[in-house]
Amino acid sequence: MSIIVEFFVAPDDTTAALVLQTGPGRAGESLSFGNFDPEEAVVEWECLLTGAGFEELVEAGEPRIVAGLDNGGCVVFAISPGLSVALADTGPSGLRDVAASWVRLRAEDGEIIDAETADSIVGDLAALVRGARRQGQGVYCWVA
Numbered sequence: 001m002s003i004i005v006e007f008f009v010a011p012d013d014t015t016a017a018l019v020l021q022t023g024p025g026r027a028g029e030s031l032s033f034g035n036f037d038p039e040e041a042v043v044e045w046e047c048l049l050t051g052a053g054f055e056e057l058v059e060a061g062e063p064r065i066v067a068g069l070d071n072g073g074c075v076v077f078a079i080s081p082g083l084s085v086a087l088a089d090t091g092p093s094g095l096r097d098v099a100a101s102w103v104r105l106r107a108e109d110g111e112i113i114d115a116e117t118a119d120s121i122v123g124d125l126a127a128l129v130r131g132a133r134r135q136g137q138g139v140y141c142w143v144a
Helices: 013-017 038-050 054-059 081-089 092-108 115-134
Strands: 004-010 030-034 064-068 075-078 138-143
Touching (some): 013 064, 013 075, 013 138, 030 115, 038 054, 038 075, 038 092, 038 138, 081 115, 092 115, 115 138
Antiparallel strands (some): 004 030, 004 138, 064 075
């Protein structure tokens, strides 16, 4: 798997959708990662943080696509309000627990994610969400 994953801050869906072809670049706050499925990850994180069921979230339309088609091309999706609140409200030890649980979940499916990398992804995303919430903005993800 070789994909680019970039979480970024935007004021609304319309603005977030504008990055579909080129990515968020240096226009604002963002985090770049790679080589994991972010659409599945955000649902798994929300399940781990809130106790919601995976199928329940998927049936509710999470993650919500704001631009592109989920068919192998570039896509932009929104971080759900539930995940945003949970990430913003969870302390460092809780975030580490979520990262460790996510590593175990992925390993069950044969995907190896380094524990330190998982800690960084979850912790950095929580910090990005906190900053976005203070500004009254949302967090989105661009996948290429």
